[in-house]
């Protein structure tokens with residue numbers, strides 16, 4: 085594959101990953117808020133949230149593999165596995181690796197959710213609030229396209245929707261907090277998850 089194709093693939097897949105992650109975070113918040121309408125039942129939000137997170141991993145794999153094998157950056161595998169080990173844009177790439185590990189932890193614990201207690205799963209899921217801004221800063225810090233107006237527009241839109249979703253989430257008591265759950269559901273969660 086030519087260097088140019090790899091370079092475009094890294095950039096394109098990075099932008100798509102960020103946009104998908106943004107939608108995943110918003111759908112997660114929507115799910116936690118138990119939002120639904122007659123035309124949009126809650127299982128649709130939950131299903132979308134889960135499937136989109138898995139699709140994001142595919143785009144991230146393309147983003148990372150093309151970056152690693154691109155002879156121009158000559159990153160090497162370690163740069164994608166060990167945070168801050170890359171000689172190329174050490175800090176910004178290190179943030180990308182940390183965001184990746186947080187995302188992997190969130191996805192794995194979600195796939196294993198039936199075997200975990202609810203509190204542990206939820207604690208790790210809260211890392212999403214750290215993972216998303218770290219990924220955003222990584223892309224903003226290192227991206228070739230970061231100062232183009234279309235990229236600034238995408239970054240700005242992502243920030244606006246996540247901030248609005250978080251404000252909505254914090255503006256009212258969470259329907260999924262221990263206090264808000266009916267006693268029977270709290271009990272089920274602590275026993276069976």
Ligand code: HEM
Pocket residue numbers: 094095096098099101102105144147148151152157159163164177180181182183184187219220222223224226227228229230235
């Ligand atoms: C959650 C994880 C990650 C997300 C959401 C993400 C997203 C992004 C975004 C949005 C950009 C900017 C693209 C552009 O300006 O066109 C970018 C750039 C870049 N990312 Fe990531 N990234 C992640 C993890 C990683 C990891 C683990 C690596 C390690 C190899 C990596 C390597 C790079 C490189 C080399 C660039 C610069 C590409 C260029 O020259 O424009 N990323 N990333």
